[in-house]
Amino acid sequence: xxxxxxxxxxxxxxxxxxLLHFEEGMAGFADAHTYALLPFDEDEGGLMCxxxxxxxxxxxxxxxxxxxxxxxxxxxxxxxxRALEIGADTPVHLLAVVxxxxxxxxxxxxxxxxxxxxxQTLAAKQVVLPGEYSMRWPLGPQKKxx
Amino acid sequence: xxxxxxKAGESLVIGDGITVTVQSVxxxxxxxxxxxxxxxxxxxxxxxxxxxxxxxxxxxxxxxxQALRAGGRRRKHPGQKVTRYMRRLRHAHGHRRVVYI
Numbered sequence: 431x432x433x434x435x436x437x438x439x440x441x442x443x444x445x446x447x448x449l450l451h452f453e454e455g456m457a458g459f460a461d462a463h464t465y466a467l468l469p470f471d472e473d474e475g476g477l478m479c480x481x482x483x484x485x486x487x488x489x490x491x492x493x494x495x496x497x498x499x500x501x502x503x504x505x506x507x508x509x510x511x512r513a514l515e516i517g518a519d520t521p522v523h524l525l526a527v528v529x530x531x532x533x534x535x536x537x538x539x540x541x542x543x544x545x546x547x548x549x550q551t552l553a554a555k556q557v558v559l560p561g562e563y564s565m566r567w568p569l570g571p572q573k574k575x576x
Numbered sequence: 577x578x579x580x581x582x583k584a585g586e587s588l589v590i591g592d593g594i595t596v597t598v599q600s601v602x603x604x605x606x607x608x609x610x611x612x613x614x615x616x617x618x619x620x621x622x623x624x625x626x627x628x629x630x631x632x633x634x635x636x637x638x639x640x641x642q643a644l645r646a647g648g649r650r651r652k653h654p655g656q657k658v659t660r661y662m663r664r665l666r667h668a669h670g671h672r673r674v675v676y677i
Contacts, residue, residue, distance in 0.1 A: 438641075458627025470645055477645055490633050491641065529629060530636035534647045537640075540633075543626035556630075558622040565622075565629055569644070 436481050437489035439468060449483060450547055450554040453513070456480075456527075457543060457556050462488050465554070467525075480525065480545065495526035498539045498569060506546065510557045514548045523547035527556075528569065538566040 432446050449464045456462070462482045470477045482488035496502045502524075506516070516522060524546060526539040541563040547554045580588065587597035594616065599607040610618055 457623045529633045530640045532640040
């Protein structure tokens with residue numbers, strides 16, 4: 431176990447084997463390679479925090495994108511599947527980075543560049559999807575289509 | 577800005593040691609090969625934009641975050657419905673190439 435300083439939860443004890451490994455870091459933050467995924471609520475599908483274990487100020491609010499857009503099951507680029515060693519039956523977690531503003535209607539999720547996690551190895555990467563998805567998809571009421 | 581037309585198989589050389597070759601053009605997709613020294617970072621434009629969104633995402637105000645969490649709890653029921661739907665979908669398509677969980 432390891433104690434880390436977090437942005438939203440104070441000091442937290444984490445199991446180092448549960449850390450996500452970003453070989454390339456998050457977009458714009460290439461220097462931080464390991465993050466803990468900390469849920470805000472017990473509620474499945476609620477907000478989570480992607481917290482750097484070394485830099486407390488590096489804490490992204492993330493959400494399961496299928497909670498934001500039902501039917502969100504994007505195709506990944508082959509290069510990204512290779513980088514994360516995602517094969518035919520590899521379980522994959524997707525996380526969308528949320529920009530939190532005051533007022534639900536002003537909050538958005540980045541559905542174009544989700545964080546993809548190989549749930550077996552915990553290798554993670556923020557990818558660019560080939561499809562037509564919004565980088566600023568509003569969290570308000572659900573809309574049809576992507 | 578320099579604008580050039582290139583055909584498949586043709587290339588451009590930028591500065592010292594960067595070669596950009598158009599491999600193929602199919603419909604609206606252009607396949608590009610880039611030969612550059614290892615220390616030259618090559619990023620897709622969207623990833624640079626994603627970096628800007630990420631930077632913005634770090635500035636979450638606490639009050640806004642609390643409000644969003646409260647909003648999420650109110651919508652708890654529909655959210656669970658979506659999760660159940662996703663599970664059903666996975667069962668129905670057990671052979672899928674990638675399993676989303």
